[in-house]
Amino acid sequence: MTVLIQALRTPSADPGTGQVRIGDAVSRVDGRDKVTGQARYAAEYTPDAGASEAGLLYGVVVSGAIAKGHIRALHTEAAMAVPGVVDVIWHENRPKIRSFDIFYKDMTAPGGSPYRPLYNNEVHYSGQPVALVVADTFEAARHAAALVRVEYDVQPHETYLLEHQGRAHKPSRLKAGYTPPPDVKGHPDEVWDKAAVKIEASYYSGVEHHNPLEMFATTVIHGADGHLTIYDKTQSSQNSRWYVSHVFGLSKDKVTVRNPYVGGAFGSGLRPQYQLPLAVMAALKLERSVRVVLTRQQMFTFGHRPETQQRLKLSADADGTLTSIVHEAVAETSRYEDYVEVVVNWSGELYACEHIRLGYKIVDLDHASPMDMRAPGAAHGVHALEVAMDELSYALKMDPLALRLKNYAEIDPSHGLPYSTKELRECYLQGAQRFGWDQRPLEPGSMREGRELIGWGMATGMWDAMQMFARASAVLHADGSLVVSSAASDIGTGTYTAMCIIAAEALGLPLEKVRFQLGDSTLPVAPIEGGSSHVATVGSAVAGVCEKLQKTVFKRAREMAGSPLATARLADVEFVDGVVRLRNIPGTSVPLTQILAGIEQPLEEKYLMLPNMLKQMKFQRATHSAVFVEVRVDPEFGTVRVTRVVSAVAAGRIINAKTARSQIIGGVVWGIGQALHEETHCDHRLGRFMNHNLSEYHVSVNADIHDIDVIFVKEDDRIVSRIGAKGVGEIGQVGVAAAVCNAIYHATGQRVRSTPMTPEKVMRG
Template sequence: MSPQPQAAVGAPLSRVDGRLKVTGQAHYAADHAPEGVVHAVIVDSGVGRGRITGIDTRAALAQPGVLTVISHLNAPKLPYLDNPGGYFNPQGQKLRAFQDDQVHFRGQPVAVVVATTLEVAQHAANLVKVDYDTQQGSTDMTDAPSFELMNYARGDAEAALSSAPVHSDRSYTAARTHHNAMELHAAVAQWNGNQLTIWDKTQWVLGAVAELATVFGITPESVRVLSPFVGGAFGNSLRVWPHTVIAALAAKMTNRPVKLVLTRKQLYTNVGYRPRYEHRVRLGSDRRGRLTAMAHELKAETSRYETYAEAILDLGQMLYATPNVSQSYQSVALDVNTPTPMRGPGYSSAAYAVESALDELAHELGIDPIELRLRNEPQEDPAHNLPFSTRRLRDALRTGAREFGWHRRNPKPRSTRDGDWLIGTGMAVGCYPTHRQPAQARVRLDADGTALVQSATSDMGPGTYTSMTQVAADALGLTMRQVTFQLGDSAMPPAPPQGGSITMASVGSAVQAGCDTLRQQAIKLAVDDERSPLYGADPDKVVVRAGRLSVQGDPGRGETYRRLLTRNKRTNLEVLGGWSPPSGADRFSMYAYSAIFAEVAVDARLGLVRVRRMLGVYDTGRIISPKLADSQALGGMVGGIGMALLEHGEFDNRDGRLVNANLADYLVPVNADIPEIRAIYIDGEDREADPLGVKGLGEVVLVGVAPAIANAVFHATGRRVRDLPITAEALL
């Protein structure tokens, strides 16, 4: 079969939805306003743990325009079910909106005011008085008991550590961090009899359908979730949070469409976050730097009512050829809300500890940090004894060293100055698994020569609208302007959540499969049609360019889609395409890889840290859209700067209050913090992973950034800070 020309895939194209976004025409969840919509404002708990003993709503209900105040005192009992377990619904009992008088954390929704205007609802919410029987809560990991959640072992790590010629024992901490996307979480709910329609900020419309159907005891067919645009999420829109249920409950009780938008402060307690981690990493090696053992013990916070855990152990099991590995994951249950995935979940947290420890080992041995990693490159995945589908980490390291100018580096810490600034360089590597799940896409080619492609996926920022349009355009032989891709509607063909770098491999493969099938149907229609110039041609030699079918090598023999369908009195051709990863046992270990390089300057007197330049080199398979890839990679490095130097949630452990729940006190990187940053992608594709040859990009770009910066700070100052974020006071 003649290959289709590739005109769109691989081209640095601008986002197809870019104009809508910059002109304000893209409608996000809170932008939807059904006729008669009213507004809901949540009343948050003022204590960290306890029981509600009374709620005084008289002053609130007396305000003109207030329709109702809902709490556990008047809300109907809903048929919640316990979580089945899994990444997006941790084991335990989810927070059940207004179903009892228990307070699990400060900021928990305890009531909601519904009013005709937002301003009235906000004022009335401040008038609701809640009394509590307060208990002493715990938000401090150092004072709370822990329990082992999971572990891993191969070989005998303790024996290998005790006999290793060189060994290290270090502890690291990483603060809780919050997603802080630009778009506030919001839901607009409307009932029509037993049918619920809800506009929600979600990365998984079908997951929201399943959850809402379970909560309200209705069939999934009775729920429609729409989320055409998401203004950033980074993982905290992967599950249904209580505010979405509250919006639907308020709409049902008032028989009016209800809009509920969380405040910026409420984002710190009403949705999830990356949990705080405490690590202990012990490494053993010979004097040439060959690792013989690693022991990694860690603790992570979770809520008391759900046990959240992420795949934080996996990186240490497979990144290096370490024969003896021991790992232990301890969970600490606190009076806080439940954590959730945040960009590079698990792997970015693990990389900080492992890559920092490896840098310390390199310094102790006097071996270049890149060389130490190259000496410990595995031939196959040591955790699963599987060959890597592709692993070009060596190429990434060598390319990064050349492009960054690593050879100019003086290995001695605190040896390079620029006036009052101490200059240092550091590097780290990372990885993230290539996740894939079944997906479907509906493809329709209309008689006017345009195509419509639909799938119930999401676009939280990576450019799904654009990348899917690129794949579809090439597979159909159309221009980008002739293809429209639609997403974010649970009525569309099913797709997995947008998280874990899963979308391009899964949905993209379904889009390509559907478009290939439709193109082949059109070719068959042409070669079987006696009136067609292509009649009798070998269908395997027919290609399509810009909507015109022609014989490969004989471009003059052909016709357009439009002419073909019109002549055959067809208003359209339509197929349902789908793709699933191969079933059965895994044949390969599939990961994307990153090699991160950073240069920092540290003020010798004040301890201020400034990142001067960064380079990320990525082995992520085929790049569908270089411009979108840069958006992801550069954004990941920006996020890593925040993780390394700025971001942390700070509790007042006396009352469970998160004291910096705002963008004035919770610091995130801004333009002034961002230096020269650059991304390079190693050529290659992974056809074992999926038909497109992609490996996933959105998660791995954050993995390794924080330790690269931390290692650069050590090189600049000679002082090892093992707690994130690295603050000026830690360097004084």
């Protein structure tokens, strides 16, 4: 159990770490708090002296048992008879909430009408919440929740994508950030028909569910004055505050949301999940502090990576020049929202080709809306493209890497734009050299050790390099300590540390003198932590506010009596090792503490970072990778071991080499899970996901993971961000599953076109 030693605080670096610079390998500044139990998560807060006098209540969700229909009656008598039970909240007795869709739309909501928990008697999908049991102990609430009896009017449901592709349609309600496939380029179908070398194949991807270590939880502290302080598992405290304020008609100064620590998310926390409004309902109705934590089984009831079917046609000249690309995808969405992903667009951006047709449609099913899951869209779309490219290489009798180099795109094929930076060619070359790709035999099934067949495969990865807008504030104290603040989030990716590094380098401070505050909706505005955009966005805001502090400090340094900087310009000096000094001239420095001595108030600056969209829109902005994989396959059992991976990544300047490497390793592990392990199985007779636990939904564990080697190719992109960084969260996963698939083919000669590639699929080929 986590030791609850202290209240909400921002982690700080261990003393004695010294001056750091962008690109160094730095241990997490929040690491000590996490390993000693001082880091507190959403379900670990309790009311303090400023809260309502009564203690904390516990809410347990009652999950629905049908996939579609209506609630006819809900019987609570047995539940209410349990000692300690305070209330059973359902749509008949909940507090008043707004009725218009706009008030339910969080900042990342797809088009349509968002799901409203406990809104009415409609059942939209199996597992949706139908009631919340509230008691003075968790045990009483859990026991009572099992006693709630629900009567339903059941309606026929549809939950299987492949049976209902005939209803596929283009999305009509689009979400922000989604880019529809571009118009047809050239005459791809005619060219494919006449091509000398061509392939055509379909690729299927099953449903995957998020399973972060921290389950979704919300603790609402009901203040004596009615103020709600909410600790929520979320990727944006300000998004959750916006949602709560609008759903319940509360002014924003009555709601504060905090998420100082998040135990994993990668898309699952982009939207507020239903435990948040349920906990707020209970707190408002009972005027008490309330905690609601979802069970592991309930983690499978609010969204997933969508089931997807894709069809690809590629053609090439005899020398390997691509002549046509046709990529079509059909994916699932819910009945109430049009959840969409960028699945096929990558095929128009990755390789040079004159004839391209891309199509994307969705099918409404009786499931919860799908949700973003690490590298949404690309994890499926790039996978299908890269497996198809491998198939084409064999049809051409050409090395897979040589085929990709042959069709290397110097400009974006779909839009004709130059790349802001693109070091993909160097990723190919460095990754291949490290892996030993030149020793790979072309023929499948030609490498064996003992009973195992050995295969080598590779694939390309690509992800958007995004930047949003953000604010940051910075306070520099007389003792040389710096506090920088922004309502950013750290979902375990190292945001705390990266921002401290950027600020420490800017002002020449040792890391222990810098503190970064995040995870509080009252801090300066920051975007949702998603899309691998946080460092490029918030990091640029931190760099901007520190640059303003540089100017203020430098002005004071020039005005000091006898200052060696009196005639210098800002461009002539550098902030390093706690001093301000003339560049390359020893003995011309002024200690920062001396400059700040005697200040009555700390120096404070604020900064608004706005992307230069006019400049950025002139370029294709992306991260790239080349993934090389070795597998060993037991042909008798169909078992696959991924024994070696080399991932070469070009993602702009790397802020922290240590945590960035960890991000890529984590992405590779998730890619191996996508390739071999992760799939949620639905019993379509019930419309319900059945393996909703970690014993039957297999997440890759230590025994599944072997050697992973990460290379960061040198890149500096000042178009994407003022600090040259792009982002490494998503790119680590993209292409991994395809490389595993291609390696399995090289080992066995059997092509598996659906994920996960489980033993029975590998055996039957």
